[in-house]
Amino acid sequence: MEIFILKTAEEASRIAGRFVNEAIKKNPKTVLGLATGSTPLMLYKEMYTACQAGLDYSQVRSFNLDEYYGLDPQHPQSYRRFMNENLFNHLNIDINNTRVPDGLAKDCAAACAQYEADMKAAGGVDIQVLGIGSDGHIGFNEPGSSLVSRTRLVTLTPQTIRDNARFFEKEEDVPRYAVSMGVGTVMEAKTCLMLCFGANKAKAVKGMIEGGISQFNPASALQMHPHTLVFLDEAAAADLELKDYYRWASEHPATL
Numbered sequence: 001m002e003i004f005i006l007k008t009a010e011e012a013s014r015i016a017g018r019f020v021n022e023a024i025k026k027n028p029k030t031v032l033g034l035a036t037g038s039t040p041l042m043l044y045k046e047m048y049t050a051c052q053a054g055l056d057y058s059q060v061r062s063f064n065l066d067e068y069y070g071l072d073p074q075h076p077q078s079y080r081r082f083m084n085e086n087l088f089n090h091l092n093i094d095i096n097n098t099r100v101p102d103g104l105a106k107d108c109a110a111a112c113a114q115y116e117a118d119m120k121a122a123g124g125v126d127i128q129v130l131g132i133g134s135d136g137h138i139g140f141n142e143p144g145s146s147l148v149s150r151t152r153l154v155t156l157t158p159q160t161i162r163d164n165a166r167f168f169e170k171e172e173d174v175p176r177y178a179v180s181m182g183v184g185t186v187m188e189a190k191t192c193l194m195l196c197f198g199a200n201k202a203k204a205v206k207g208m209i210e211g212g213i214s215q216f217n218p219a220s221a222l223q224m225h226p227h228t229l230v231f232l233d234e235a236a237a238a239d240l241e242l243k244d245y246y247r248w249a250s251e252h253p254a255t256l
């Protein structure tokens with residue numbers, strides 16, 4: 001893991017955005033893995049601002065991490081709708097090349113297997129955008145998820161249901177299940193870009209970076225990933241024991 005601690009989430013998102021945009025400039029056929037939630041919103045703005053300034057996203061393909069099970073794509077809280085509104089509608093991407101797991105699939109296991117096969121056929125994910133849940137989840141891989149799990153139907157934890165209730169009228173409206181790429185699926189991305197902002201992520205961030213690798217904190221699997229860049233603001237980095245070293249190392253990178 002390469003860890004970057006920035007003063008603000010804005011600054012971190014700008015640097016992460018530059019990384020994604022540069023990659024697309026180099027390879028217009030980049031395959032992105034994308035995430036929902038409040039964390040990547042500023043990163044997405046960096047991406048569509050660059051696109052509107054001339055960066056070509058027309059050949060980019062994408063696969064989203066997860067979708068609530070039982071929500072129609074048109075539902076205001078579906079992740080398909082979130083992605084269209086917060087990113088895809090502002091890019092010149094071909095919407096048919098943007099994939100979000102099917103939250104209405106009748107044969108969910110078959111749809112999940114197909115999703116994995118389609119990712120593989122696309123050549124795999126080049127850059128996977130990730131956020132972390134306050135319980136250490138990535139995608140909807142809650143604590144207890146196998147670190148070799150694949151795309152599948154999962155049960156949300158009461159904490160995630162509570163965390164996400166702010167987007168729904170009432171907590172009872174939050175779906176109890178979701179379709180999520182597995183931890184093993186995420187681990188196959190060539191590069192992971194993990195963004196974590198705010199004090200409520202500090203404990204999960206500490207577990208991800210400095211805890212043991214454990215399905216208790218699914219994000220900790222990234223310690224074994226060959227190329228993960230972690231962008232933190234000061235609040236999310238607050239509990240890290242080695243934060244002075246991470247800062248020092250990012251200011252003095254070991255590249256010649």
Ligand code: PGA
Pocket residue numbers: 036037038039040131132133134137138139
């Ligand atoms: P957030 O969610 O970006 O809204 O904090 C992240 C997550 O739960 O994965």
